[in-house]
Amino acid sequence: MEGNMKKNIWINGQDVETENYSDLLSPYSQEKIADIAIANKLQTQNAIQVAYDSKEVMAKMPAHQRAAILEKVSQLLEENLEEAAKVISLESAKPLIFAKAEVIRTIETYKFASEEAKRIHGETIPFDAAVGGVGKIGYTIRNPIGVIGAITPFNFPMNLVAHKVGPAIAAGNTVVLKPASQTPLSAFFIADLFKKAGLPDGVLNVVTGPGRVVGDAIVESDLVSMVTFTGSSSVGIALRAKAGLKKTTLELGSNAALIIDEDIDVTKAIDRCLMGAFSNQGQVCISLQRIYVHEKIYDEFVSQFAKSASELKLGDPLDPETYVSSLISSNDLDRALSWIEEAKAQGATIATGGKTVGNILEPTVILDVTNNMKVSCNEVFAPIVSICKVSSVEEAIDAVNDSRYGLQAGIYTNSVVNALKAADDLHVGGVVINDVPTFRVDQMPYGGVKESGTGREGLKYAIEEMTEMKLVIWHKG
The missing domain is CATH 3.40.605.10 (Aldehyde Dehydrogenase; Chain A, domain 1)
Structure with a gap:
């Protein structure tokens, strides 16, 4: 063309x-x-x-x-x-x-x-x-x-x-x-x-x-x-x-969240989480933006996820090998970088990414995030995901609901009780069990609550x- x-x-x-x-x-x-x-x-x-x-x-x-x-x-x-x-x-x-x-x-x-x-x-x-x-x-x-x-x-x-x-x-x-x-x-x-x-x-x-x-x-x-x-x-x-x-x-908008329960095989969830967080540079209404991981498997999840994120191929969108390319505009890139800097200034840690390669933002994983940082409470619409440690599914559900958005949320768990609790208590338009909140097929009812x-x-x-x-x-x- x-x-x-x-x-x-x-x-x-x-x-x-x-x-x-x-x-x-x-x-x-x-x-x-x-x-x-x-x-x-x-x-x-x-x-x-x-x-x-x-x-x-x-x-x-x-x-x-x-x-x-x-x-x-x-x-x-x-x-x-x-x-x-x-x-x-x-x-x-x-x-x-x-x-x-x-x-x-x-x-x-x-x-x-x-x-x-x-x-x-x-x-x-x-x-x-x-x-x-x-x-x-x-x-x-x-x-x-x-x-x-x-x-x-x-x-x-x-x-x-x-x-x-x-x-x-x-x-x-x-x-x-x-x-x-x-x-x-x-x-x-x-x-x-x-x-x-x-x-x-x-x-x-x-x-x-x-x-x-x-x-x-x-x-x-x-x-x-x-x-x-x-x-x-x-x-x-x-x-x-x-x-x-x-x-x-x-x-x-949304800032879609995922809960990862303590009984999960981390390796099996990683690929879906990568797709959820980084497909289309995170510019998806239900892009995975917040992950709440049980403290028992938190360290294992963070190290596997950050390592896999750092290995994604950046480049020309017309190259069939490329996984992550440019954000839609230079303004969006500047905004995403400023939100990362704000999070760092307020005590967050960058596990991987946070920098640009040409005009592409690297897939970015942020730890030690509080819920009032822009990367957590606003819709980030960029390849940025924050991971938080929780001690129970209840604590995670409260954290997910502490948002002005409510489009979709997910939970990985082998407990029927916890799955049902998430389905009942998450205040969102769609709850996805054992997959990321970024899941959508086109005939399903899709929409949200709150903002x-x-x-x-x-x-x-x-x-x-x-x-x-x-x-x-x-x-x-």
Whole structure:
């Protein structure tokens, strides 16, 4: 892909030029990849109007047809897997091994969306259970909500688009999509596949530009019925305040934690913990950030984990051997380094990492962390993990819950009692037993509590959020 590629916004199935364009640079090499359109407010409103004007077409489209379009997108993506993975790697610096894994998941996500499109249904209500209901029958149906504004992040630029566009189209809605500024190419790639798959023009519109222009226009528009957003808690909270009575699904930040009980074979857990902490440079909402290890095996765990972390291969994201590459921006690198320095100044110890190699942050393991250090209490979104010693599972559960976030958490244990205790007492959206909290498959309900957001994604669950229930009552007389 050449640096002179020009990408326009995508409205009504057409490329639309804008007045201004911005340089899209590779986070790894800083080389120019493309010129990306910067939409203004009027163009964004135009995209919303087009989506609004197309909503009857989608609402009337039979389920089998919506399913067939989504199935076709899944097939086309499978045929273009290598190219799609390269696009992700190039614009986000996600190492190729993880970019390929993302494309494989995205193929599945559209496949699940296609299947769920065929099973959107309501229920019958026993009206005669009420004295006044005798002689009446009733049932619910689920109708599409209308125009969905989708705002997606950089860290899974293809699969997190699929988690919004897939269920929206399955449910018979239309979409205005604002992808993250650093990763628009993945979104345009998918829009092109939808066009080839036969999606009517105007149903999916892709508008690039700054959040305060494009994002605000979407959130404030009366023609948009729902906003689905994945990103930081601060932006999500501000977005919800502006959204009025619109429905919102917010997938926000986290500082995911894992408890390691005393009866665990440490060696068996290490590889999963490495993946959980360092895949995609730790830029995952459920990236493993805090590990609470029982004191009996703490030293063994720390030495094995730190040694393995220090051996991960750093480098060019397009090299199939690379495990860790650059963070998404130099600002994020500076922020991560300053948080490491702050932790050191407050008495934390670096077991491994903490330095940069070129513009790559080494996988970093921090010990002696207190829960008020930024590396522990904020979302670090970098290849940094802190390990704390605990004397019991109860102590670990309290430490995990002492957070303003609650997306997912995990526990490794051979004790059924401790596993059930974690499942009951961890205040999070998902508890993973005998694996890392970074586990996700795309059909499961996914979302958090506290500042980790509202609503659930996962195709069936997202479709429930993206439809409105209507009750129909018949009088038999």
